[in-house]
Amino acid sequence: MTTDNAAPISGSIMVVGGGISGLTTTLEAAEVGYEVFLVEKNPYLGGRVAQLNQYFPKLCPPTCGLEINFRRIKDNPSIKVYTMAEVQKVEGGPGDYEVTVLMSPRFVNENCTCCGECVDVCGTEISDEFNFGMNKTKAAYLPNSMAFPARYVISSKIGADDAAKCKEACKYDAVDLDMEPKTVTLKVGAIVWATGWEPYDAEKIDNLGFGKHKNIITNMMLERLASPAGPTEGKITRPSDDKELESIAFVQCAGSRDENHLPYCSYICCMASLKQATYIRERYPEAKIYVFYIDLRTPGNRYEKFYKALKEDENVIFIKGKVAEVSEEADGSITVVAEDTIEDGKVSQTVDMAVLATGMQPSAATAKPNADLKISADGFIVNDFEKGGMFAAGCANKPADVMSSNQNATGMALKAIQTLVNR
């Protein structure tokens, strides 16, 4: 029996990616007592879940979970967060890595109080990528209303005049237009890659008409529309004419389970569409909701219960069939045509708007980390526990929902700690 106050072992861990998985690994390791460097490429933490309106199956706001995690970061001095930062290079081996991190300029320093005066004088508008370009934001902006760290960003796209105006308007000398990219080198014993995922580019799915027809959107866009902090403050209407919805179609497996696009199942899209059906129902009690699917993947009692509740809604119609084509009617409505595998024919349905349940593509598929990692053909980082030292957590490792990502990310915190212990 011991009564020892010290942390079990000294050492540092780097976590790459500050989405829900990276946050979880960071906090779980830091609360055992380890120093953790969290490197995030966006100017804010929270990743994809920060963009979600609600979690399934509880239909609760993800910002609730994020807020408590941010609070844990605030209360834990052994966590150091780098935003707008990316890993450039990893050298060394398990127990002894040297990581070069490149930090892009935010053009706003730690003096920022979030007062927002720079926004008022900034004329330049840029596409709001947090909302998938559905609206514009000022080039001096807070990335989202609950952004952590709570600090503004000035886009490099800002005009020189506007930049000068922002600098002038700031009473706190927080605007620093001379900021340069800089690199830091950090020594760590283990690295957890939690680089997450990108929504699959729906324009690549030719037959589903995204980008051609205004009233076809993606599931992630619908999350932003449904969010009270989103571009429409939670109003969901048809993009072409703001018409209130009488009908909507969800097109499952948009890109997923498809050898031409993503050969695997993206795990979350079935539950996400069912959840989104509740967004529609809440706003439009009478609207017809059509879900075109191959299989509904709602595994386990909790998800099955959620599905069951929706089945009882007679205005939610489930159609087993892969959508083969879509077309636009004269009034902007969308006709969805699916192969009905059971009836051996085609079913078609015209709706006000269609939502593509686009899948997830691991970020490493398009931005391969510069490190000695095994990456699958699909871009997932494969864990090699024998070798140790570097691990992938969450959707960098496999398609997963938030629940599984948190579960996996907690375990990877232990794997990282084991590397330090056995160094």
Add this chain to the structure above:
Amino acid sequence: MSKKYGVYICTGCGIGDSLDIKDLCDVPEEEGLPVKTHEFLCGKEGVELINKDVESGTNALVIGACSRRVNFDVFRWAGCIVERVNLREQVAWSHPRSEFPALTEEQKGDEEHFDRVQMLAEDYIKMGMIRVEKVELPEPYKPDTFTRKILVLGGGITGMSAALDASKAGYEVTIVEKEDSIGGYAAKLRKQMPIAADPSEGLISPIVSDIISKVEADSKINVKTNTVVARIAGQPGEFTVTMKKPGEKIPFDVPFPLPEEMKLDENGKELDVEQQHEAYLKYNEGREDILQMDPNGEMFGAVVLAAGWRPDAIEGDDYTHLSIGDPDVITNDQFEAIAAKGKITRPSDGKEAKSVVFVQSPGKEEDDSDFNYCGAVTSLVSLKQAKYVREDYGDGKAYVIYQHIRTPGLQENFYKTIQQDEGIFLTKGAVTGVSKNGGGLVVEADNTLLGDKIQINADLVVLAAGMVPATVDDPVVNLAYRQGPAFRDNDIFDEYADSNFICFPYETQRTGIYAAGAIRRSMTIEESIEDAAGATLKAIQCIESANRGMAVHPRSGDMTFPDFFFQRCTQCKRCTEECPFGALDDDEKGTPKPNPTRCRRCGTCMGACPERIIGFADYSIDSIGSQVKAIGVPSEDDYDEPPFRILGLVCENDAYPALDMAGLKRLSFSADVRFIPVRCLGSVNVIWIKDALAQGMDGAFLLGCKHGDDYQCHFVKGSELASIRMKKIGDALSSLALEEERVTQFEIGIDECDKLPKMINDFVEEVEALGPNPFKGF
């Protein structure tokens, strides 16, 4: 500690433009407290100003500036008490002068006009000042005895993996397994599913024997087979565990709480404390009380609960159409046992089973649900078992009839390899019946990919039975806790053991006990191994936190813990009963025994206590009560038509950030409400509300999260308990001749700041319609 006070007011970010800073500074100065202002308090110069005072002894600081949610790292000094007064988000930004005009020089001092925003700011400063006076810095609680050893319940694949993971991180582990050998269900399989990421190798030989040998070879792992826990007593860092042989009856078997019906006499009247205790003793005859520690018990710091699952039995009227009584209609579990022994044969006559139908969903045409407790695993197992048929017989045929094939994520890869097998027929369909057909069976199905109303001749029919978590049958953990040996109200989780399964997996309602594997949800072997690592991390984290005297999630790092003034305890047991985490065990008289390392510091006990004898170093009945009393309540003596005063007690986790967001978005709401953040609505003691009304405030409301089955409370039950208490407060109000409508509770999500102004303003209007509190001015 001896306190030296200092008040610091930031005039930046619009605070100085909105408020009369001189008048604001008068508030602390009148109390003799030094005040300093700065136009940019969080800037270098501003912080330096405070640093200087701290260096010369100031240690109780009131920072009137922005919300405590920001600049948390700037306004932090070791060894100092710091109170952040939110003059920015919740005063200046949410009460624009365009709507709440400042007074002109002539209006100042008359009895007709008053400045609502200035009053708000001055009240908040007063409330901040009294708080730093009333709170203390916490001294951490350290258990007397302490161990880092981890107990793993269950020697299956999850338990063994957890043990190996803990050992690799340097911790000693004991595995307790009720069977004669470790290995669990994984040791009973013919083969395993392939690794999800790469199924190209096909089914793989069980890896369990390799894991068993690793466990047996590990000097840090102690394996106890043919053993169960009789009880787990004590608290994280120092659990005292009694083990026994399964089925044995021993004095340290865990006692059960007295069932509700036994607390009543024959007339339905509740027995008094002594009688109840007698009944309890009789009910648990032969068992030692929970407070009696087993002198021969073994000490552990934390527990990984990996007790796994059992195959569901498929029985009952819902399934008669499947001929469930027929010996050749079996479950996937029974099929696995046959396959593990050798070639697949029929139970009825031992004949080779070359045509096997796997039924995923039992529901005829009308229902596409799977069997109970099914998940992706049952779909995957059907695919695996279909492959067995093909392994055994070159001319074998396997049919999988499903409503939905559940092979999510990378499991899709395995499904695709199975689709390539020409002897495996996969079809969606509704199984309408199974019947005898000569020497075999015939399965009828509708709406299949193979056609309408098909019939398949089968030697064997296999039903995809689900995986029932062990906690359905048995508490397993056998906690010597006054609230009982099992997880409480676990039925809302379908008996799965984790209580915050989206954001914080592994956590149960009992601190220091972390669930892993199929006891949380059905998992494959691969998933269980991964899951074990997470639960082990949580167990290690709990041990290390207990050793530092710190709380675990969600108040990670909090060093306070509830302190009891026992002399005034009336043994009402409410704290023991209401604690969401079962942290308190009362003795035979009903006096609570705290177990600080079980505690998550939500303060529910403090909210429950009618004698108000429970408090934390920095959060107590007195600290909040004094803040309430610091609120100025103007009466007709002050103004012709004095403004109303309403108290808002807000949950700091979700509701307080939502208020901040409202400020950030410059949404405005009534300036007559005074908000006080609380740890959780469960910690709200009704005395605060009674005091507020007794001092003439006109109304009060609680603002917190959603409760019910999909609760959002970080402490599981806080907002629910608060709502129960609020319902009961009506009586107290009517005894004061006040309307019940003056007190209410609102649910708000963290993302619903847009709803706040209307919610607050409507309530203020309702209270105004009731008229002023008649106690005002007394």
